[in-house]
Amino acid sequence: MTLKIAQFLSEKQPATPCLVVDVDNVEEHYHSMQAALPSARIYYAVKANPARPVLDRLVFLGACFDAASWEEVDLCLSAGARPENISFGNTVKKASAIKAAYEAGIRLFVFDCIEELEKLARFAPGARVYCRLLVNNHGAEWPLSRKFGTTTESARELLLHARKLGLDPYGVSFHVGSQQICADAYEAAIVQVGTLLADLAADGLRLRMVNLGGGFPIRYRDDVPSIAHFGQVIQRAMKTNFGEALPEILVEPGRFIVGAAGVVCSEVVLASRRGYVDGPRWIYLDIGRFGGLAETEGESIRYALRTERDGEETERVALAGPTCDGADILYEKSYYALPVTLEAGDRVQILGTGAYVSTYCSTRFNGFAPLSEHYI
């Protein structure tokens, strides 16, 4: 938690649950990413946190933006981003969304299949397009499954076909999975990309760009490798695979830029053993999986917690949200221990919640209003 957030929480005692984001910390992470990968252009993954103060700061810093929908493209434009600095990075786009983005000046689009490529040829004629590859997500705490990406063989055919359709085959992308803690995953994917680009060059098509996606991890409860380490591994792999003929490099960090900048402040609604002699004490917070903490599904993302009673004796707890839904459990299998004296009314801070929290929040499940947000 940054000093600014700690002061805000202490002075304002905002109503819970709420998310507090330190926008200066967003800027720090932008700079450290840029320092780790000086040759890369940073396309911030807007979906991680599309709040206007975050976008405003990143526009000011000269960032580029990875938008998942026409609505996100429009948000970036409203915040002052230039169309040439926005990538429409969802492989699944409505024709109407492609059209709207193209008319707004967007000229960079992703695809991973012939059907999407044909849509782009029709509604975004002449645009630069890049093909998403499916790569190994091993090591990611929030892996991306088989939903996106294609094989290198198929990508080769599609990129050649793109040229025939009057599009500009610009590059390839991949995503190693979110909260990816193994830098090797990027290296393996770069090798795959290197082969594809060499094959295409032999076909007479020189791609100019490699989009490394996002996935760069932040510290939750456990240490993760530094962004500098990822930068080194990636740059070495690029050098090995491309020599001096380095393509342009894009990255699409979301969690890394904004995750650590946010803290959710919540309140204990109930703390009880519920009549069971064995087993953990149950702590029910006023935020759960449907109030924004969706990434606790399967206990995938394990947030660090702070209470005002830290330092006192602790005991094992299960943590749950406030709704009547049995699936609204944050942590039951993962080991969490909290002070034995913790009780209803106490505040609990959930760290590292700047990314993928405010937007997952349900509109009103069980009647609870969406998470309120403070950008400081």
Place this chain on the structure above:
Amino acid sequence: MTLKIAQFLSEKQPATPCLVVDVDNVEEHYHSMQAALPSARIYYAVKANPARPVLDRLVFLGACFDAASWEEVDLCLSAGARPENISFGNTVKKASAIKAAYEAGIRLFVFDCIEELEKLARFAPGARVYCRLLVNNHGAEWPLSRKFGTTTESARELLLHARKLGLDPYGVSFHVGSQQICADAYEAAIVQVGTLLADLAADGLRLRMVNLGGGFPIRYRDDVPSIAHFGQVIQRAMKTNFGEALPEILVEPGRFIVGAAGVVCSEVVLASRRGYVDGPRWIYLDIGRFGGLAETEGESIRYALRTERDGEETERVALAGPTCDGADILYEKSYYALPVTLEAGDRVQILGTGAYVSTYCSTRFNGFAPLSEHYI
């Protein structure tokens, strides 16, 4: 799909994704539940769908309401429900929520532990309270886990203690799990309750109410036992366990009342094999897990689908939502087959989506606006 919904969709061609609910169908399900359990009072589980037209119709029919939060209590009151017809049915309540409900005239509250009971004694003095038991959820497609309820031993102590705290120990409740297809689950729970009530009678405390919870199933892709069957099993079990001294019976249906009354109308954004020779064709809809179809998590609830090409040759598909999230997959392991000619722009109707859809919907994940709703 009801005739009224089919006509609405055909005539209005509403923008997708949207939810269309036939409020007359809600009424029909209310009546069939009442017919199946004539001696029970129906407390509609507001969380299933808190839309005002649904509440208005149920108030008109004389229904009671099971509210999960102060906000839901307030919604019911705004719709004209009388305070004595509202139960505050969440075992996890903020003190401020108890206080607000009590001041609004609510006098029926659930609890499952000493800490919550003490809150009720303080902020809802003299109110009727009932204790939630943990019962077996085997057979439920959306089970409720260990998050709620307590043991019969603990319930016995707590109900005796409630009297000492100046509260009115009124009854017990349980929940056999949502979309519960085994009527036996209710029977087993009633046996458990029968023993508890007999033990408490021996202690000099006569409880007057048994709340059977909800969980009554509706037809998705597969047939389920009729509500009449559940009624018969429950009434036989009540008779067997309580003889002529039948306690008051409450039920808390949500899905059963409103689930079948709703249809989500969605559009295919992309349909593609994505370069893979083997495996299913991928169909991406403009609604997914974060647009309201949260109960497809783990492919638990398997909705029936309709397209305008039904009757044509079909092939196996995987179904996914429109977001960049790899977890936003509806069905990949479950067997779904859709017409081979299905393509982007086609409409797909998702049946049985009146319950637990509109409220789970995220505020704006990936920039997508919440599901629009039509009540007809």
